[in-house]
Amino acid sequence: MWAGAIASVLLIGVLLRNGSTLTRPAPPTAPTNNPAETQNQANVITPTLLDSTSQTPIQVEANSPFSPAVAALSGQEYEVAKQQLDRLPADQQKGDTYQKLLEQVNLGLLAQARTMINRVREESSQNQASDFVEGIKKARQIRPNQPYFAEAQQDIDRWSRVILDMAQGRAGRNNSDTSVRAKAENFYGAIGSARLIPTDRPDLYNQAQQAIATWSQNILTLALNTAAEGNLDEAIATAELVPPNTPVYPDAQEAIAGWRNQNLPIPQPETPAETTSQSPDSQPSSEIFPLEPEPEPPATEESEPVPLGEPQ
Numbered sequence: 001m002w003a004g005a006i007a008s009v010l011l012i013g014v015l016l017r018n019g020s021t022l023t024r025p026a027p028p029t030a031p032t033n034n035p036a037e038t039q040n041q042a043n044v045i046t047p048t049l050l051d052s053t054s055q056t057p058i059q060v061e062a063n064s065p066f067s068p069a070v071a072a073l074s075g076q077e078y079e080v081a082k083q084q085l086d087r088l089p090a091d092q093q094k095g096d097t098y099q100k101l102l103e104q105v106n107l108g109l110l111a112q113a114r115t116m117i118n119r120v121r122e123e124s125s126q127n128q129a130s131d132f133v134e135g136i137k138k139a140r141q142i143r144p145n146q147p148y149f150a151e152a153q154q155d156i157d158r159w160s161r162v163i164l165d166m167a168q169g170r171a172g173r174n175n176s177d178t179s180v181r182a183k184a185e186n187f188y189g190a191i192g193s194a195r196l197i198p199t200d201r202p203d204l205y206n207q208a209q210q211a212i213a214t215w216s217q218n219i220l221t222l223a224l225n226t227a228a229e230g231n232l233d234e235a236i237a238t239a240e241l242v243p244p245n246t247p248v249y250p251d252a253q254e255a256i257a258g259w260r261n262q263n264l265p266i267p268q269p270e271t272p273a274e275t276t277s278q279s280p281d282s283q284p285s286s287e288i289f290p291l292e293p294e295p296e297p298p299a300t301e302e303s304e305p306v307p308l309g310e311p312q
Helices: 002-018 035-044 067-074 078-086 096-118 125-140 149-171 180-194 202-228 232-239 249-262
Strands: none
Touching: 067 078, 067 096, 078 096, 096 125, 096 149, 125 149, 149 180, 149 202, 180 202, 180 232, 202 232, 202 249, 232 249
């Protein structure tokens, strides 16, 4: 009963918010620790899908400079069509035909971006954030003073906000019930998502940078606590998750170097080779120390007795 009531409330909220999606940005959503709730947030603030296939086809002559764009447009290759229009000389980027083509191409780009955001996504927050980034890239191809530019900017604002929400949700995902390694990996994944916030959304970007500094410090704190418990290998593995270009990255590298030095094996003195005692009369084995024959004394000629002289 309660589940049905909650679902009804959520459905009404979706309808109310989507009714004005093309006229004003949706308010920021609160961070969530539940990936399923994050998915619901994304659906709530995603604008209504656009139908780009019901547009009246534009007919041009075969040798018209607009022919390549028209061909790409008929195949729903909107990015290719946009490139073809951008390559036209400045004096041809005007007139009724050009404006109609530009409107249909930009409508197709925005429709593709919104469809990409609404497609079924995996549960991984990083993958979802990447989908939003791809949608933002498509919407950015609609430039100022072009049809659907305002709608594209509203979508970019919404999707940038969702990326930050996803990062915050990842950082707080079940951290009270998981291991040190799992906590560190959650902060690491949150940092990866927060780094996808566009720099031209300064408020959201600054929030993301502050969060990145906090989460990288959290990873290092987990590593330091683990080292204090004597588990240096786990501390090193945890500290290695502190990403480069974060405020505490140098501290993490210094800590890792110190822990690795502590983990070095202590050199042991060499043990002298064992020798067996031998009695004075014993001789070494000839197999190990071959005996050399003793040299014979040099041969000498026997001297004849010297005769005594005759007495004088």
